[in-house]
Amino acid sequence: MTIWLLIGGMALLTIAIKAAGPVLLGGRELPSWASGVVALMPPVLLAALVVTSVFSDGQRIGVDASVVGVAAGGLLLWRGRPLVLAVIAAAAVTALVRALA
Amino acid sequence: MNEAFRRGVRLGIPYSLAGFLISLSFGALAVQSGFSPLQAIVMSAVVHAGSAQFAGLSIVAAGGGALPGILAGGLMNARFLAMGIALAPSLTAGPVVRGLQGQAIVDPSWALANRGDGTFDRWQLFGSTVPQYVGWFSGTVVGAAAGGVIGDTDRFGLDAIFPTFFLGLLIAELQDPRSRWVAAAGAAIALALVPFTPPGIPILVAAAAAVVGLRR
Incomplete structure (x- = not known):
């Protein structure tokens, strides 16, 4: 039962979060300073997601084998290789480092 | 379509x-x-x-x-x-x-x-x-x-x-210098908050870096 409550509750909350901005603020022009903020939002949110998913586990900061794998994947992306290749390389390198460690 | x-x-x-x-x-x-x-x-x-x-x-x-x-x-x-x-x-x-x-x-x-x-x-x-x-x-x-x-x-x-x-x-x-600067700031803010807040909050607070970035 706990799991079904989790699923239902999280679904409703996610729907509400995604709907809030469009319902309340949709269809009108933002002031120009606000569109400047909007334009800078993707690099900020994505950078924060990347570092927290690589370097944290809950509230702990740490480093494990996946850091090496993500770095390998990042190098391929930087050199313009396709995303699918980069994620597979990241997983393979991480698995290799773990197997050797 | x-x-x-x-x-x-x-x-x-x-x-x-x-x-x-x-x-x-x-x-x-x-x-x-x-x-x-x-x-x-x-x-x-x-x-x-x-x-x-x-x-x-x-x-x-x-x-x-x-x-x-x-x-x-x-x-x-x-x-x-x-x-x-x-x-x-x-x-x-x-x-x-x-x-x-x-x-x-x-x-x-x-x-x-x-x-x-x-x-x-x-x-x-x-x-x-x-x-x-x-x-x-x-x-x-x-x-x-x-x-x-x-x-x-x-x-x-x-x-x-x-x-x-x-x-x-x-x-x-990360095409232009300002994006790179705010991305680095956002990453630093998020990592600094990890030990002190529930997961998810650091990412949201980091978005504030976009506002600061605009002021520059």
Whole structure:
């Protein structure tokens, strides 16, 4: 039962979060300073997601084998290789480092 | 079907394949943590948000109860609030339709549809979410079905896929010096907050770096 409550509750909350901005603020022009903020939002949110998913586990900061794998994947992306290749390389390198460690 | 929608579908396919692998590990982990395969699949179908699903799963699996799990997932998803506010002016229909259109927000679609001048190509956003939803759903089905056989997904390094996926999106956003500066600031703020706040909050607070970046 706990799991079904989790699923239902999280679904409703996610729907509400995604709907809030469009319902309340949709269809009108933002002031120009606000569109400047909007334009800078993707690099900020994505950078924060990347570092927290690589370097944290809950509230702990740490480093494990996946850091090496993500770095390998990042190098391929930087050199313009396709995303699918980069994620597979990241997983393979991480698995290799773990197997050797 | 219009041209922007088709372009979105095409752009979404690589993210759909990477998402397939992430949701495969979600499905496997969920089944190993006491979810039934049906529960794992329904969760992916109705939530479709990786970081929130992993956060909620880990709390319930640790005996934390439904409400803390829901809140943890909500915090991970709080960034969609910022994304929805950013997207809002680019949606022109009535409020109910706009609310439905907002459901198409997932990180890659939102980032790819961003024109860089504060506006979004909404049809491209809708299009790129379609293959990603299919990939997310089908990956969970495979992971949930094979969960008992796969064993520890960390052994295959699948946990490295999620950050690499977002790194791919990030690199595309770092064209000009100001983006690089605010990205570095956002990363530093988020990491500094990790030990002191529940997961998800550091990402939301980091968004404040965008406001500071504009002042420069």
